[in-house]
Amino acid sequence: MTGITLAVPSKGRLEELTREWFAQNSMIITRPGGARSYLGAIEGMPEVTVRFFPASEIARELIRGTIDIGVTGRDLIHETSEQGPGAVHFAKPLGFGNADVVVAVPDSWIDVTHMHDLADVASDFRTRHGRWMRIATKYITITRQHFAKAGIAEYRTVESLGATEAAPASGVADIVVDITTTGSTLAANGLRVLEDGVMLQSEACLIVSRTAERSPPSQAQLDSFLTKLSAEIAS
């Protein structure tokens, strides 16, 4: 078996930017069937099969090892599984899709500026309000890891798959862990990022699966593909 599989985002701005980035590196990704097709190729590189996937599925499949290499956000690798970062190799940051995963509290919480304030508030939240402090987020894995590191155990996450910034106003949660580029959406919703509240700095990356099984010829093809992109080859 030879050949390698490259997965790229299937739609939106991320797809465009990914294809532009490859084009700048002299690789033209073709999508013969148009936007409804999920199979493509790179001109002049028959050994590479291109698949178009949603970004979160690219993260999952890289960790599982069903694809060799993919373009997705660093955040999604960390979020998909605790073992995610260990299962892949970040071969090259691509310089777009930059965003931070942050902890934000209501502006009115003037007493909370750092994670250690949050630890104090969380520790007696239950005594005061009869329930745990609630955090709305779609980043449950990242939240758990980061809060554990900060020594905060007394909270519950509420899964929020969209418009997380609205959760405090709608009463679903007290604070949020959300992704932001400029912070303006958070600010518009009366939320403020803690001074030490950046949990992860994410951007689109070229990522190699460490769990995918590759024959020696496929491995050589992968290494040469990475070299052409001046990306780092995994040790």
Next chain:
Amino acid sequence: MTGAALRRANLEALVEAQGATRATPPLLLSADPYFDLAGEEFGRRLLLTTDATGAEHCLRPDFTLPIVQAYIADGVGKPAAFSYLGPIFRQRETGAAEFDQAGIELLAQPDGDIALDQVLTFARAALSIFHVVPHVRLGGVGLFEALLVQADMPDAWRPRIRNRFGHTEALDRLLTRLEAAPDMPREQQPSRDALIEDITAQMVAAGLSLSEGRSPAEIADRYLEQQALDAAHVPAATLKLLRDYLAISGPVLQALTQIEALASQHKLMLGAPIRAIRRHLNGLGEARVTFDASFSPRLDYYTGIVFEMTGANGQILASGGQYDRLLERLGATAPIAASGCSVWVDRLEAEVKL
């Protein structure tokens, strides 16, 4: 019977011989109480499933919670003892998600010391079935709480320090922050009423409920407290005491002697909790026993004495202690003495093969 089967039968017999009710809670349990009691940190270890109504269930991740819940539902008060041996389910980095635990729970016993002795004896007996002479690590939650309540500092700092006990990095960060607290001149603070008015306006503007979560008064009070705390330094001598205390770790007698010296130097009355630890040492036999002043589970319902027993490769084979606040946390109206432990059967079996 082969070795493994014989050991299993012996463990089974030990669990039966505790003069306790054999507990067999259901395999499928509601997940909410676990999140409520132990938070997200433990929650990520659960094997979860959702029923048709959207309610979350988990495969039994431990025996203690369902045992104690059933005890409370039956009407608390009477001394009770439970023992168990059976599968539990947790996501682990290595090893199968299903594995056996054995253990005992002693509730509302008239003498907490005797109860803890029975727990330690059970753990030692279980380990000796697998020919393990463990390293026993003791921690003193009661001892630290006694020290904290007597140490010279502004009261508001005590719960903040207590809350971080058992999390070495978080506690270290707090102490470092306190040590570095600059001597800043206090700024003139706005009045409480003005603050509350301000915060209320901000909350209304952001569409936040004034009653559901944190209230304006709570935020204002904590803000003022925080400002006052920044000015109210923990004395350097107290910080040194805490650092010195938390660094104590070693052979138990030596460690306790060091703590006694520290106590007399700082005029602290720690005799009772230290004697409580000494009383249990006889029952531990030839095992190597260390006391680690900074050791505590990260769950605030532990009280008194806690312990871990490790084997040759450092894996925890048994852990437990006293948790007099657990029943209250689960809905009992007053604290009820509780102690217990669990032993990891698969790890014990692995010790035999080492």
